[in-house]
Amino acid sequence: MFKHLSQIPGNVVAIRISGEIRDRENEQISRILEKEIAKSGRIRLLLVMDHYPSFNTAESLYDDLKFAKFYSDAIxxxxxxxxxxxxxxxxxxxxxxxxxxxxxxxxxxxxxxWKWLSSG
Known part of the structure; x- marks a missing residue:
């Protein structure tokens, strides 16, 4: 489950993830990223992970965050x-x-x- 935190200024996309990301949700997050990338060019991504059960192995993290991997050139x-x-x-x-x-x-x-995300 996820929630897009849409009241963030600038080119920051903030998403709260509170459970395993399924394919349908991955597609929804991808659409959010596409929209922001089209508007801003390059984005900075903030992920807030709440009670994330499948974040138990590096492989599960890589699979669940494939939306970020797909747009890595714009993040x-x-x-x-x-x-x-x-x-x-x-x-x-x-x-x-x-x-x-x-x-x-x-x-x-x-x-x-926040400081690290907005620096550089």
Whole structure:
């Protein structure tokens, strides 16, 4: 399940994910990204991961975030906010293999995520 957080200024697309992303939802998120990319050219992506059960392996993360991988050439940066520090490595690997500059932030560091996302 996901929710597009649409009140974000600039070229930032923010999405809250609170469960496994199914193919239909992946397509819906892809349409949101396409719309924002058409409007802004390049975007920055913020993913807020709430109680994400299938985020248990690096492979499941890569599969569930295929929408980001598909648009990697138009994503300048991707910040992921979550609740488990050990997921930082998986997000870094996703960024490496997906071709996206990606960083993981704990919920307590949400301000740092915003700062990193808007810098550079």
């Amino acid at each position: 300048e940066r991707m910040a992921v906010i979550g609740d488990k520090p050990w997921k930082k490595t998986w997000v870094a690997l996703f960024g490496l293999f997906g071709g996206i500059q990606a960083e993981y932030f704990d919920r307590s560091a949400a301000d740092a995520a």
